[in-house]
Amino acid sequence: MTDQRSFESLLDDYLTYFKEHPINGTTELLYEPANYILSLGGKRVRPLLCLMGYRLFQDNTDTALPLAHALEVFHNFTLIHDDIIDQAPLRRGKETAHIRWNVNQAILTGDVMLVKAYELFTDLKTSDSNKIKLIRGFNQMADEVCQGQQLDWEFSSMPHVSESDYIEMIRLKTSVLLGFCLYAGAVLAGASDREAGILYEYGVLNGISFQIIDDILDAFGDADVGKQPGGDILENKKTILLIELLHRVEGEDVMAVNHLLVDDQIQSEQKVERMLQFYREYEIEAYARERADQFRHKAESLIQQLESVDTTQLKTFMAALHQRMK
C-alpha cells in the first residue's frame, strides 16, 4: 500500500510539472496539437519509469521532472505520427490530431515535438558530459523505435517471420523506450553504467512481456476494457500467436490455416472464430503466456543484481502494470 501511494505521489509530481510546462512558443497554433495529445491522459508509464529510475539513486525528484517530460513528449510525438500512419480516427476516445486539425498540421507539430524533447535534454540540470551521454542514448533509442516501425511494415508483407525476428521487432518498436526511461533516470541520478545498463535491460524485457500480453488480449479479448477481440487476426498480423500457430500446425490444418489467411470472402466474425479455434486447439495462448512470463522472470532475475538499491517500488509498479494488462 505504501508503494501504491508512492506511485500516485510521483504521478502527482509529474502532472503538476506537466500542467505548469505546456509546450509553447511564439507561434501558438503550432504547439496546440502537441498540448492536446499530451493532455489526453494515459497511465504516464514512461515518465513514471524515468522518475523511479532516478529515485533509486537520488531523492529530489524535481531534477528528473524535465527528463520524465522529455520522454512523455517523445512518446506523444510517436503517437501523433503513428496515428497519421495508421489512419486512426480516435485516441483514448478523442479525435486524433490529424483529424481534429489536418495531416499537415500533425506532421509539423510532431516534428517540433521531437525538437522540444531534445530541448528538454539540453536544459537538464546536470553536467554537459552527462547531457551528451543522455542525448546519445536518446538518439539511439529514437532511431531504434523508427526501425521497429519499419520492421513491423516489412513483416506484414512477408510470408514467414521467425519468432526471434518478431521479438526483435517489438523490442525496437515499443520496449527500448521503456528501458531507456529507467536508464535515463538512473544516469541523471549518477548511477554507474552497470546499474543503468541493468535497469535498461529490465525495462526492455518487461516491455517485450507487455507486448506479448497485448497480442494475447487482442486475440482473446479483455473483459475489463471491453475491447472487441480479433483486430490482429483480421489483419493477418504476424503476432507471436500466429507465428507459433504456423510453427505448430500440421496435417490437414496446414491448408486450412493458410486458406483462412488468404480467403478474402470469409466474414470477419467467422475468420476470428476459426482462427481462435486453431489457437485453442494448438494451445497457443498457454505458449504465449509462458513466453511473456519467461521475459518477465528474466527481468526479475536480472534486477536482483542491483543489490545496493531498493527496487521494491519499481518491482511493485511493474507487477501492477502486468496485473492491469492481464
Next chain:
Amino acid sequence: MTDQRSFESLLDDYLTYFKEHPINGTTELLYEPANYILSLGGKRVRPLLCLMGYRLFQDNTDTALPLAHALEVFHNFTLIHDDIIDQAPLRRGKETAHIRWNVNQAILTGDVMLVKAYELFTDLKTSDSNKIKLIRGFNQMADEVCQGQQLDWEFSSMPHVSESDYIEMIRLKTSVLLGFCLYAGAVLAGASDREAGILYEYGVLNGISFQIIDDILDAFGDADVGKQPGGDILENKKTILLIELLHRVEGEDVMAVNHLLVDDQIQSEQKVERMLQFYREYEIEAYARERADQFRHKAESLIQQLESVDTTQLKTFMAALHQRMK
C-alpha cells in the same frame, strides 16, 4: 578565380565525405529514401556555408564535415516532410520520396533523418560543452523553421499580412538555417560568441534577401531556369510583391485588384498577366529589388565588423549565390 576554385574544392571535400557516409543502420529500407533524397543533388549551400564558417577560424576542414553533413541531413528532412505537405510530385526533376515510396514511409524516414542529424552533433570532435552549445542552437533553429512553416499557413488564410510579419515568416522558414550553418561552423572552430553571432546575422540577412528575390523570380520569371512564372500569383500567395501592391494600390484599382484575388472564374494566364500589369504599374518589382538589396547591404556592412578574419571567400560565395538567383 582562386575563391571560385576554393568553393569547388570545399564542395569536393563534402561530396567525398557524403559518399563515404550514407545514412544507414540494420533496417536498410528505413534509410533508403533518406539516401535517395540526399543524392538528388542541389548546390549544397548549407554544408558549404558551414565549412566556410569553420574555415574562417580553422584550416582542417575534416572536423567540420560531419557538422556540414548534419545540416544537409536536417535540410533534407525538412524537404521530405515539406514535399508530403505540399503534395509535390517532383523534386529536382525526380519523384519525391512519398511518391516513390509512400506517405507513411516518407513520414517515418523524415523522422529518423532528424534523429540522425542529432547523432552527427553528438559525435562531433569537440568538447561536450561545445556540443551542447551547438545542439541548443540547433534546437532553436529547428523549432523556428517549424514556426516559419506554421506562419506561412496562417498567412494564407489571413486577409491582410504586414510586410514585417512577412519578413519574420521568411526569416524563420528559410533564413535562420542559413545563419545557423555559418554560426555552427564558426562555433565548432572556436570563434567567439560575438564573431559567431555576426556570422549568424550575416547568413540570416542574406537568406531574407534570397527569399525576396525568389518572390520576384516567381512572378517575373527566370529565363535561365525556364520556370513558368506566376505560381505565387495563382495561389494568392502573400509575397512581398502582393503585400506591397495592396499597400500602394489606390482609386479604382483597389476594387480591381481585390476582384482579381477572389475571382474564381478568371483563367490562369489572364490572372497572372493582369496581376503583373498591376505590379508594373505600381513599380513593385523595383521596390522588392530595393528591399532585397537593403537586406544584402545590411549583411555586407555587418560582416565588416569581423576585422580579424578574411571573409573574402564567404563574400564571394554569397555574391555568386545572389548572381545565380538574379
